[in-house]
Amino acid sequence: METLLNYFETIPSAHRSLILVGGLTFFWLLESSVPLFKFNYKKWEHAIPNLFFTLTTIIINFILAFLLFESASWVMANNFGILNWLPDMPLWLYIILGVFLMDFFGAYLPHFTEHKIPVLWMVHLVHHSDHKVDTTTANRHHPLESVIRFAFTLLGVVVIGAPMGIVLLYQSMSVVATQFTHANIKLPKRVDAALSYVLVSPDMHKVHHHHVLPYADSNYGNIFSVWDRLFGTYMTLDRNQLVYGVDVFPDEKENSNIKDLLKQPFQKYKKPTIVD
Template identity: 75%
Template structure:
């Protein structure tokens, strides 16, 4: 564990870029070998807007990275944050708690709030209006959302008290998990279900991408499934019933157009209320 900790404490930017590219490549290939759905689409064409938003996310995170580094150094120097106030513990437990709690603030809480606060939901819509969810959907986030997610992660660093090694490890795990859970891959149902008791599985997350409530407002987690189970936001449905997208934004042509997606948060929209016919 000490070797892993030391590696992520000084991980080069080139290694982080390699992780991004390697993850997309791996899951892209797996999607061709064991697809969950056989989409009738040109994969590269579908990926263009998603790669565009991946690039904007990289630029924003790179531009704000100094804040993350400063915050992580400050909490370490001042012995600040939850994991630093606990009794001394083994390094593996210190790292596990740090990643677990960052997953709550940077992923679960951010995601939950985006679904509950209308202006933030309008921004988050860009991610949900992909009609062909695959591994490229993972980083399909409007630039404004990239800033929102970064802010929640920064807040988490202060509250949790994570040094930069744990922050970098968390971000690497978060990246790989979001690529994995969005990937259009078909695991055996028993395997997927078993994974979901501890970690977010592909089927578990894709329920969140179902086009109608109440499923859209469920399964917010990114790495660990404990938060959805603890806060009662876990839901299950059969994978065969999944329909991707958002029911009030059904125009797939607009939802694959970069300029339209950039304007999407500013469109008039009323989130539908939950009703009996919302069930599948």
């Protein structure tokens, strides 16, 4: 476990890129073998705006990365944060707890917040307005959202007292997890349901991309499903009933155009329809 932590403490940028590109490639190919839906679309054409926003997310995280390094160094030097205040524990438990808490602050909390505050929802709308959810949808985030999520991750580092090794391990796991849960793949229902007791499964997250409330306001988790179960935001919906997108922003052409997507946060707020 020490070797694992040390590796992520100093993980080369090329290795981080390989994790992102490798995961994307793997699930892209897997979608062709076991698709959940047989989309009638040109896959590369659909991927272009999503990959554009993946690139902007990478750039923003790269520019702001020094803040993570400085914060992680500060909490360790000053013995600050939850991990540093707890009694000594086995290294394996320390790492699991660190990643577990980072998943809350870096994923669940910002995601929940974006759905509850109208101005943030309009920023997050770019992610939800994809009508053909697949693995490229994973990092389809407006640049403003990338900044917002980075701020929550930074908060997590300070509150948790996470060393850089845990931060980068969490980020690597998060990338692969979100590619997996967005991928247009069909696991056996029993396997998916069993997986969802611990981890966010593809079917579980797809419920979140259903076009109406309350389903779109559920299943905020990224790696671990326990946060949704703990806070009462877990919901189920049969995969055959899924309709992607947001019902009050139905124009698929606009929702596939980079220029229009960049302007999306500045449209008039519309709340999705609530169904019983």
